[in-house]
Amino acid sequence: RTSKDLENTSKFLSYVLRHKPESIGITLDSNGWVGIDVLIRQGNKHRQQLSQDLIxxxxxxxxxxRFTLSEDGLKIRAAQGHSTNQVNIVHVEKIPPEYLYHGTATRFLDSIIQQGLIAGERHxxxxxxxxxxxxxxxxxxxxxxxxxxxxxTMYQQGIKFYLADNGVWLTENVPSQFLEVI
Ligand code: HQG
Structure with a gap:
C-alpha cells in the first residue's frame, strides 16, 4: 500500500465523515459516529476498496x-472540520491559553478585519x-x-472555546477586536 493510497482514502473519509455522508448512503449520529462495518459496505458500493485494516x-x-475511533473500535468519526448538519458534536469545553493562532491567506485579510473570523461552511x-x-x-x-x-480575553468575556479530539481549538467566531496580525 502506497502513501498515495492512504492519502486517497483519507480524503474520501474526510469527504463522507465531514461533509457528504449521504453521498454513499450512510447516516452519522449527532456526535459524528458511524459504524466501520457500514462505512466499509457502503464505501465499497461506491468504488472504494475499504477494509478494516486500510481504515x-x-x-x-x-x-x-483527523479521525477518531470509538473506545470499542467499532465506530469512527472525523475529529473536527464538519459542515454536514447531520452532526452536532458536543466538543469538550475548555479554558483556552492566552493566545491562539489562525493561519489564513493575505487575500482574506481585509474581509477578516471587517467581519472578524467566521466559520463559513464549517461549524x-x-x-x-x-x-x-x-x-x-x-x-x-x-x-x-x-x-x-x-x-x-474572549473567554473571560463569555465566549466558549472547545478542544477537538485532535488538539484543534474551535470557537464560533472571532470578532476583529480580538485579532492582531503578527
Ligand atoms: C477564511 C485543515 C474572509 C479563513 C486545517 C480560512 C484546519 C475568512 C478560510 C482545518 C473570514 C476557510 C480548517 C472572513 C475566515 N472573510 N475569509 N470574514 N473568516 N476566513 O479550510 O481554518 O487538512 O474552512 O481564514 O488543518 O483554513 O482539512 O478553514 O482561510 O484545521 O484536516 O476562510 O482544515 O485540516 O477555510 O482550516 P477552511 P481553515 P484538514
Whole structure:
C-alpha cells in the first residue's frame, strides 16, 4: 500500500465523515459516529476498496489525527472540520491559553478585519496552538499570514472555546477586536 493510497482514502473519509455522508448512503449520529462495518459496505458500493485494516492504517498515519475511533473500535468519526448538519458534536469545553493562532491567506485579510473570523461552511472557526501550525494551515489558501487571537480575553468575556479530539481549538467566531496580525 502506497502513501498515495492512504492519502486517497483519507480524503474520501474526510469527504463522507465531514461533509457528504449521504453521498454513499450512510447516516452519522449527532456526535459524528458511524459504524466501520457500514462505512466499509457502503464505501465499497461506491468504488472504494475499504477494509478494516486500510481504515486503521489511515487513522494511525494521519498527520493531523483527523479521525477518531470509538473506545470499542467499532465506530469512527472525523475529529473536527464538519459542515454536514447531520452532526452536532458536543466538543469538550475548555479554558483556552492566552493566545491562539489562525493561519489564513493575505487575500482574506481585509474581509477578516471587517467581519472578524467566521466559520463559513464549517461549524466552527479553527484555531491552532502555535504559530508554526497556523502558517501551515494558511499556506493551503495562498500566501500565508497569521492572526493572533486573544483567546483568554474572549473567554473571560463569555465566549466558549472547545478542544477537538485532535488538539484543534474551535470557537464560533472571532470578532476583529480580538485579532492582531503578527
Ligand atoms: C477564511 C485543515 C474572509 C479563513 C486545517 C480560512 C484546519 C475568512 C478560510 C482545518 C473570514 C476557510 C480548517 C472572513 C475566515 N472573510 N475569509 N470574514 N473568516 N476566513 O479550510 O481554518 O487538512 O474552512 O481564514 O488543518 O483554513 O482539512 O478553514 O482561510 O484545521 O484536516 O476562510 O482544515 O485540516 O477555510 O482550516 P477552511 P481553515 P484538514
Amino acid at each position: 486503521s492504517q489511515v487513522v494511525i498515519t494521519s498527520d493531523k489525527k 466552527y472557526v479553527h484555531l491552532s496552538i502555535d504559530n508554526k501550525t497556523a502558517v501551515a494551515v494558511g499556506k493551503r489558501h495562498g500566501k500565508p499570514v497569521v492572526l493572533r487571537v486573544s483567546a483568554l
